[in-house]
Amino acid sequence: MTTPWTMDDIPRQDGRVAVITGANSGLGFETARALAGRGAAVVLAVRDIDKGKQAAARIADQVPDADVTVQHLNLGSLASVRAAATDLGSVHPRIDLLINNAGVMYTPQQKTADGFDLQFGVNHLGHFALTGLLLDHLLPVPGSRVVTVSSFGHRIRADIHFDDLQWDRSYDRVAAYGQAKLANLMFTYELQRRLAAHGSTVAVAAHPGSASTELSRNMPAIARAAATVVMxxxxxxxxxxxxxxxxxxxxxxxxxxxxxxxxxxRETRGFPRVVTSSPASYDLATQRRLWSVSEQLTGVTFSA
Incomplete structure (x- = not known):
C-alpha cells in the first residue's frame, strides 16, 4: 500500500521564492503557510491588501522567521496584472514557484475591468497573462514550476465556448465555472508542451477535491442551503x-x-496523487486554439 503524501513530505524550500495568487484565505493561505514553514520566501499576491497583510501576520505568528510579503494583484484587471508582474520582477529577479491559485466560483453575471466574463477572466485569462509576464523570471531557475489550480468542476457542463467565451448571449454560472476550470487545465497542458524545450521549468495542475473554503459563497441559494448540510x-x-x-x-x-x-x-477527499482529467481537457486542437485566443484577448505572448 502506498504511503500517503502529507505536509511532512514537503522538502525544505530555503532560498526559493514562491508567488501565490489568492493567498489571503482558504487553499492559498494554507499553501503559503506550508511553504513559509519550509523556508520559502512567500509572496501573497492578493486583491485586498489589508486582508493580505492580516494573512501575512497570521503566518508570521505561526512560523518563526517566516519571510512573507504582500503584493497587490487584481486578476480582473489586465492593467493590475501588468503592474503586479513589473513589481514582482523588480523585487524577485528569479522566481521558483508561481502558484495560480486564486479563483471565483458560480458568481452572478459580471464583467472584469476589460469586459471579460468574471469567471473566465479571473480564473483563466488573468492567470494566463500573469504567467506569461513572469515566465522570463522562471525559465532560468532550475526546478522552477508553474502550478495552476483547477477543480472537479472542469467536468461539469464544461466546454470552451469559442462562439461566446464571455457569455454575452446567455449566462449559466455553473457552465461558466466549468469552462474556466477546463481552461486552467488546457492552459497547463499546452504550457508544458511549450516549456519542454526550455530547460527544467515545468507546468503542473492540481485540484483540492471537496474542500471547505469561501468559494461556495456565490452558489445559488438552493445549492448553498444543501451545501450547509452536505459539506x-x-x-x-x-x-x-x-x-x-x-x-x-x-x-x-x-x-x-x-x-x-x-x-x-472519487477525488473528493484524501491524500494527493496523480489523477486524470476529463477527455475534453486533452484535446490538442482546442488547447492550441484557446492559447491563441488567450494571447489575443490579453495581449500577452509567451517567450516559450
Whole structure:
C-alpha cells in the first residue's frame, strides 16, 4: 500500500521564492503557510491588501522567521496584472514557484475591468497573462514550476465556448465555472508542451477535491442551503485540500503536465496523487486554439 503524501513530505524550500495568487484565505493561505514553514520566501499576491497583510501576520505568528510579503494583484484587471508582474520582477529577479491559485466560483453575471466574463477572466485569462509576464523570471531557475489550480468542476457542463467565451448571449454560472476550470487545465497542458524545450521549468495542475473554503459563497441559494448540510459531512479542511497543490509544487518526482488530486471518494477527499482529467481537457486542437485566443484577448505572448 502506498504511503500517503502529507505536509511532512514537503522538502525544505530555503532560498526559493514562491508567488501565490489568492493567498489571503482558504487553499492559498494554507499553501503559503506550508511553504513559509519550509523556508520559502512567500509572496501573497492578493486583491485586498489589508486582508493580505492580516494573512501575512497570521503566518508570521505561526512560523518563526517566516519571510512573507504582500503584493497587490487584481486578476480582473489586465492593467493590475501588468503592474503586479513589473513589481514582482523588480523585487524577485528569479522566481521558483508561481502558484495560480486564486479563483471565483458560480458568481452572478459580471464583467472584469476589460469586459471579460468574471469567471473566465479571473480564473483563466488573468492567470494566463500573469504567467506569461513572469515566465522570463522562471525559465532560468532550475526546478522552477508553474502550478495552476483547477477543480472537479472542469467536468461539469464544461466546454470552451469559442462562439461566446464571455457569455454575452446567455449566462449559466455553473457552465461558466466549468469552462474556466477546463481552461486552467488546457492552459497547463499546452504550457508544458511549450516549456519542454526550455530547460527544467515545468507546468503542473492540481485540484483540492471537496474542500471547505469561501468559494461556495456565490452558489445559488438552493445549492448553498444543501451545501450547509452536505459539506460538513464530505468536505475536508482547507489544509488537506491544499495538499495536491503543495505536492505539485514541491515533490521532486513530479513531472510536467501531471495533474494532482485527492485519492479517495472519487477525488473528493484524501491524500494527493496523480489523477486524470476529463477527455475534453486533452484535446490538442482546442488547447492550441484557446492559447491563441488567450494571447489575443490579453495581449500577452509567451517567450516559450
Amino acid at each position: 460538513p459531512l464530505l468536505a475536508q479542511s482547507a489544509a488537506q485540500g491544499a495538499l495536491p497543490t503543495l505536492r505539485a509544487a514541491t515533490d521532486p518526482s513530479v513531472l510536467g503536465g501531471q495533474y494532482y488530486g485527492p485519492d479517495r471518494m
